[in-house]
Amino acid sequence: DESTRKKNIALLFDINKTNYGMENALRQLEQMQLQNGGWSWFSGGPDDRYITQYIVAGFGHLHHLNVLANEEATMEMLSKAIYYLDDRIREDYEKLLKSKSGADKDQLNYTAVHYLYTRSFFPKISLAQENKKIIEYYQSQSRSYWNTQGIYAQGMIALTMYRSGDKKTAEAIIRSLKENAIIDEELGMYWKSNRAGYFWYEAPIEIQALMIEAFHEIMKDSALVENMKLWLLKQKQTNYWKSTKATAEAVYALLLHGNDEFMSEPSITVSLGKTLVDLSDSPTESGTGYFKKSWNASDIISEMGHIKVSSMNSSRSVSWGSVYWQYFEQSDKITNAATSLSIQKKLFLLGNTESGPMMELVTASTELNPGDVITVRIELHTDRNMEYIHLKDMRAAGLEPLNVLSQYKWQDGLGYYEETEDAATNFFIDRLPKGTYIFEYPLRVQLKGDFSNGITTIQCMYAPEFSSHSEGVRVKVK
Incomplete structure (x- = not known):
């Protein structure tokens, strides 16, 4: 809640605790880095190219702000990651040549553009000779086809071109972005096309943060940057930006260009x-x-x-607030949410008969006893491809999981990390193609009583507005 977040902010002013936290985070990243230099979304999973690029870009932000901790050890880790990314872009290029789809045509994609942007933070890390022509190829593609890309890609291309010495292309992109922007007295400067989606490159806060970085670094126009910061702050509203990823990008953008206009207290x-x-x-x-x-x-x-x-005053300060109606409801009385994501949760009692094992659907009339084994079945349906999904299944206090070890799993072509907690089981899915999926795991009945088994919720971790939940379930144990 709000008070807890404020206490956590106070911890940032404890220098010793902050330094320890940074060192510990670096150690964890070093331990989680795979042999090939990449990182997976969760331990045990395959290397994830975007997650690796995101981590390296994050260190690029710290390097740009001159606050990179333990630089020597960090650069060794980053070098391995960058060489991994160099290898992946080379593989893309080789596949492109073999496909004979036309290397002179528009072959830009968000992964390649994000790679160039990420790589631009570390020009001192050597580039293999065979990769230089590949970088030049994608930079040439960027010069020719930047106007066919979305504003996020255009911002990254502008920064990449500017840092590589092509100021002409960078300034042309910024002029185009400025011409297509909307400037509003209340909302600041923003883009109509900047809308939320299901993929990592459809994230409004991150896109606006990158626009601030581009306009600050290339145009050095303080007035426009302040207008863009205003829109960014308006999105924060009363509590927080919607994800840790969005918050990190927003804070970086705000730190790039300091101004005390937002520090004055309005009346x-x-x-x-x-x-x-x-x-x-x-x-x-x-x-x-x-x-x-x-x-x-x-x-x-x-x-x-x-x-x-x-x-009551004329200072250019930012204030925001909200009015809300709050009420409480038993979790088992919550009804199913109908969105592009749909979830159905059912409990089955496992039993043995003369003809073999059987599963009986648990209903209000089902008699459960301590020692019984229950299978939780979650049916998930999505009508479109999605990325980085968090599925959380709550369970009753009288039930205990039989799967106590958290681990990465594969099922029907879908990879996910399953994490068992005291009151819930979490599933983290990095790629969720369109379709229907079944998740099952066993529980044992431990205690007598009348329990709420809670609901199952699903959410895009980096676009939390895309979410859904199942209806509530009640469990009675005699």
């Missing part, structure tokens, strides 16, 4: 119909200006839906 009044919120009764928090006001259901009337916020 505001809030009215809900005829009800004026008296800030003297709700003291603001030092530094953030945060305050919270709550009403009981009996105090709320319909006219309070007319909300007005007024600023």
Whole structure:
């Protein structure tokens, strides 16, 4: 919650704890790096090219800000990762030549563009002679076909060209991006085409952060950068950007160009119909200006839906807030959510008969006893390809998992990492093609009682707005 996040922020000011955390994170990354130099999304899985490029680009951001910790050991690890990426782009090029699809045609893709952007942070790491012509090929493709790409790819191409010395192409791309941008007094500068999607390159916060990086580094236009920062901050709203990935990219963009315009504290009044919120009764928090006001259901009337916020000073400061209705419901009474992702969860009681093992669907009338074994069956359907999915299945307090070891698994051509926790089992899926999938795992009944077995939720980890959940289930043990 909000108070916990504030306590975690305070920990960042403990220098010793921060240094220990950085060293520990570096050790973990070194241990998780595969023999070929790449990283997988989760331990035990295959090397993941995008995850590797994302990690290297993240270190590139730290290197650009001159805050790279333990640089000698870090650069050794990064060199292995960059050589791995060099090998992958060479394989792409060789496949392209063998396919005879026309190397002179538009062969750009987001993976190649992101590789060039990532590689541009580390020009001092040597490039093998056979890879130089490949880099030149994709740079030539970028010069010729940048205008056929989306704004995210265009921003990365502009930075890549600028850092390689081609300022003419970089400035042409930035001019085009500026001409297609929308500038609004309230929302700042943004792009209409910057919409959320299911893939890593369809992430509005990350795209806006990269636009800030490009305009700051190439145009050095403070006014435009501040307008873009305004849109970025507006997306944060009351609590946080939607994922750790988005937050990291946003913070990097904000650190690139410091300005104290957003640090001034505004004086505001809030009215809900005829009800004026008296800030003297709700003291603001030092530094953030945060305050919270709550009403009981009996105090709320319909006219309070007319909300007005007024600023009492003329400083160019940013404020945001929200009004929400909060209520609680038993998890087993939650109904199924209908989205492009659909989940059905069923419990089956395992038993033995004369004709062999059988599975009986657990219903409200099913009698369960301690020692019984239950199979959880989750049916997942998606009508489109998706990436980096988190499936979380909650379970009743009286049930215990038989699979206690977390590990990477393969099933019907689908690779995923299964993690067992005290109250739930998590499935992390890096690639989820269109189709229907079945997940099963066993539980043992341990305690008597009437339990809520919770719901199953699914969410794109880096685009959390794409989510769904199953209906709730109740379990009775005699």
